[in-house]
Amino acid sequence: MKTLHLLSFCLLMVANETRKFEDCELFYKLRDLGLDGFRGIDVKQYVCMAGFPANYNTEYYETEEGVPHYGLFHLSGQEWCFNERRPSQNKCNISCDYLLDDDIADDVRCLKKVITEKGLEYWTHYQVNCSRGALSILHLSCSYFLEYQSWFKNLVLYGKKKEVHIHFN
Ligand SMILES: *[C@@H]1O[C@H](CO)[C@@H](O)[C@H](O)[C@H]1NC(C)=O
Numbered sequence: 001m002k003t004l005h006l007l008s009f010c011l012l013m014v015a016n017e018t019r020k021f022e023d024c025e026l027f028y029k030l031r032d033l034g035l036d037g038f039r040g041i042d043v044k045q046y047v048c049m050a051g052f053p054a055n056y057n058t059e060y061y062e063t064e065e066g067v068p069h070y071g072l073f074h075l076s077g078q079e080w081c082f083n084e085r086r087p088s089q090n091k092c093n094i095s096c097d098y099l100l101d102d103d104i105a106d107d108v109r110c111l112k113k114v115i116t117e118k119g120l121e122y123w124t125h126y127q128v129n130c131s132r133g134a135l136s137i138l139h140l141s142c143s144y145f146l147e148y149q150s151w152f153k154n155l156v157l158y159g160k161k162k163e164v165h166i167h168f169n
C-alpha cells in the first residue's frame, strides 16, 4: 500500500512538472508542432504571444477581471478549459491544469482551436508587444541561434577529432 502511495505521489510530481522555455527553443518547438504558417500566421507571432505576459513560462497563471487565464497562451478558464471551480464552455475539452505543465502539445492543440475560431484578436491586449520590430528581432536572434548551434557542434566535433588524434600519437 505504501509503495502504491509513493508511486501515485511520483506520478503526481511528474504530472505537475512545469518549465520555462528559451525563446528560440520555443520557436523550433512550435514550428515542430505545426504552428508555422498556421492560419497564415508566422511562428514568430506565436512565440511572441508566449512571451507576453507568460514570459515563456508554462506555469503562468493570471486572473483577469475575475477570469483565470492559463499557461503560455493565457487561455481562459471560462471558455477553453475546465477547472472544476467555475462553469466553463471548455471548448478545448481539457483540464486547465494541463495547460500549466511542461507538455505543450495540448496547449498548442487548444491554441489552434482559438486561432481558428477567434483569430489573433483574442490576444489584442498583447499585440503592442508583438509589433513588427519585436518580431524581426526574434527572427534574427533565432536564425543566429541556429547558426551558432551548428558552429558550436562543429567545434565540438573538431575537438573530438583532435582528441582521437592525440590519443593515437
Ligand atoms: C509588454 O507587455 C507587458 C506586460 O506583460 C507590459 O508591461 C509592457 O509595457 C509591454 N511592452 C511594450 C513595449 O509594449
Ligand SMILES: *[C@@H]1O[C@H](CO)[C@@H](O)[C@H](O)[C@H]1NC(C)=O
Pocket: 093
Ligand atoms: C473529451 O475528453 C474526454 C477524455 O479526456 C473524452 O472521453 C471525450 O470523448 C471528449 N469529448 C469530446 C466532445 O471530444
